Amino acid sequence: MSFRLRFGSLGSRLLPGYGTLVLAITLVGIGVSITRPYLSLFGANVVHMSAAELGVFMCVNGVGGILASTWLGRLSDLRVAKKFIMLVSAACSALGYGVFLVLHSYLPLLIVSTVLLGLGSSVFPQLFAYARETASRVPGVDATFATSSLRSFFSLAWVIGPLLGSYLLQVCHFSGLFAATALLFAAVFAIVVWRIERRPPAGIQGSRPIKSFAMLRDGHIVTACLSYVAVYTASSMNGLYMPLFVTKELHGSDRVVGSVVALSAGLEIPIILGLGVLSVRIGKRPLLLFGSVCGAMYYVGAWLAQKPWEMLALQLLCATFIAISVSIGMSYMQDFMPGTPGAATALYSNTNNLGQMLGSLLGGAIAQWAGYRDVYLLCTALAAISWLLLLRGKRFKAEETKALHAALSSPDAATQQRQRAVNGD
Incomplete structure (x- = not known):
């Protein structure tokens, strides 16, 4: 109890809702890190991708993430509340990893995963954008220290995630790995629903998005x-x-x-x-x-x-x-x-x-x-x-x-x- 009080006191000095952001960012980090090291194995052993097909798969998914996160990032500043962007992104991540459970054909998996995981790629940057925006609204908050400390929990997730992923892969195979990842992003969705504040976008209402x-x-x-x-x-x-x-x-x-x-x-x-x-x-x-x-x-x-x-x-x-x-x-x-x-x-x-x-x-x-x-x-x-x-x-x-x-x-x-x-x- 005393540890919880001290942590809450520290969090309140950093940012309002610091503990919520810590939990969401840690879950995102674990969700990514339990799966990403094993995607190449899934592609080669389950979908039977060649080395060239695997390279194209990762490259196209990366392009989808760049386009989607750029578009959603602009919308979050000028037209759409960050909470809504995070909800859409977390839901798409959960669905995107769930797709790996049912689609094992190369081209359909490439198309569907690029769309869903591309849209899902915004949950991580939007959490940090929300943190930065929160810091700018609270006098005396060190935005750099706040975001740096939040990023340390993402690193902590990468200590936990690969070990957990290896265990799930041995016990539950790829189905357990992707199901766990989908559930983690569903948990992030729930956190955003119940704990993240809905704010009007930072930009000017009715203005054009940044080109x-x-x-x-x-x-x-x-x-x-x-x-x-x-x-x-x-x-x-x-x-x-x-x-x-x-x-x-x-x-x-x-x-x-x-x-x-x-x-x-x-x-x-x-x-x-x-x-x-x-x-x-x-x-x-x-x-x-x-x-x-x-x-x-x-x-x-x-x-x-x-x-x-x-x-x-x-x-x-x-x-x-x-x-x-x-x-x-x-x-x-x-x-x-x-x-x-x-x-x-x-x-x-x-x-x-x-x-x-x-x-x-x-x-x-x-x-x-x-x-x-x-x-x-x-x-x-x-x-x-x-x-x-x-x-x-x-x-x-x-x-x-x-x-x-x-x-x-x-x-x-x-x-x-x-x-x-x-x-x-």
Whole structure:
């Protein structure tokens, strides 16, 4: 009881409804992480996809997620309440994973899963957009620390999820795996129904939605997006091909692979929790630059590794790189568009989706032609590119960030800011 009271007190200092957001984000994380590592096995063993068909399947699903989350992100800022977007997205996720239980034919599964999981991809960014919007409405709340701490629970889910998924796969096979995932997103739907506040959209009622990718007219936003795409392309290649590198090149066991994934996710949690405080003192862009350096060092270390234990030792660098990218990166993007948190978070999420698509294609080509070890050379180059791009990026001063937050709390100033966003200025 005392722990519950202390946690509730901490949550109230961070955000109203913090505990609800923690629960929803954790369930989303577990739902994704118990299934995603085994989708390739399902495709190969149940649907009998070839390697090329699997690549096309993942790529088309990624495109669906980008298009749907961009569209829903704009609507959530200007026309439709975020609660409704989250409800639709959670329901589509539950139905989308349920489809894997009944459709085992390639083309129908490709079409239906792309539509449903594409629409379902918005639940994660919309939860964080809702959190950012909540923070802007409450004086004295540190939005960066709040969103960073929330992101740590998503990392915690990735410690739990793969182990739970492995158990379900052994006991209940793929039917149990996808049924559990569908139930988890149904639980998220229920949480949104009963616990998430319905608010009018942040934008101007009756105004036109922001034109597709109009925010990319800002050179600083373009630079940040390109940097994130480079980061997530490298991260995707590492996630996809690290297990094969460890088992085939370093002759490690499957248990070592699981230990590497769990250790990295576990290390991310304390790092993410500390980043909110550091970002106030140091700034977000310097931390992002440091993260790219850690990423480059990790990839070089992996390229040089000769023993499985070396990959375990390198996970501190990997965890630091990922923690900075996913927590500070999201908040940095939201700073560019304080009047449209939904569009900003969707744009950030789409750099992740695009990076995963490019990572699967580029990593597969490099692994096929040059070997798993040389995948890490390309990852190193991408980390260096992200660092160079961030050097050209915008550094938000503390005074500027406070002014943006103050503008949001002023109806007249907020209206002007949102009108500029509508006009694409």
